[in-house]
Amino acid sequence: MIKILFIGDTVGRQGRMAVSKLLPELKKKYEIDFTIMNGENLSHGKGMTIKNMDEMHECGVDFFTAGNHVWKFKETLAYLDEEDARLVRPANYPKGVPGMGHKIVEIKNGLKILIINLQGRVFLKPDIDCPFRAADEILKENKGDYAAVIVDFHAEATSEKITLKHYLDGRVSAVLGTHTHVQTADHHVTDKGTAYISDVGMVGKEDSIIGIDKESIIDKFLYQLPTKHEITVEGSSFFNAVLVEIDEKTAKAENITPIFLKNL
């Protein structure tokens, strides 16, 4: 059995601080083999710098997935194109954008996993390519003996996420939703061995609006004007993740356990 920890969208310095405080202990406690984080909000809530990814790597994060905010920093775009980048961006952007939407990574003792990142179109970015067909293409072109196939589906609508679960049912080890920053209570493993949760949640400031200071977001809704997102480090943090246990011989999931900690 392999144990994969998937950490939800980690937001800004407060999120990074919570990860550095909690992750080393969690990895020991659950005997984690491989840790994946959605890092699209690592650097002040939008995008991820190399420095912040390195910081998370030092705390025990092995690999990053991303989402709609991955395009923010030029240095990250260059990094995406490096062969040994520990980062994927959503696969279903038009051909020609930097980086890869999937990667094959060795986790231990020659065991390899396939990590796929997709982005939803409903209420998010309707013009990108079809995530369902993008998943088909990746699975068709990357047939292999994987210990696990993990999909991060970065999407807003639960309907689109649940549909992808059914579409990929039995063909991947896990479909894990990200982007809403709110952990859902619908985690389960299907009869065909696919672990699922509509959203893993976030690591970030508790007294906030999905990780961002609430005042600026309230103003945004009230006045419909552009506002600057602030993240003041204060108070407690949420740490949301899921632990997925997978039979490495069949790549079928056996368990998915949500983790919801408060870092006081």
Ligand SMILES: [Fe+2]
């Ligand atoms: Fe996010």
Ligand SMILES: [Fe+2]
């Ligand atoms: Fe997002």
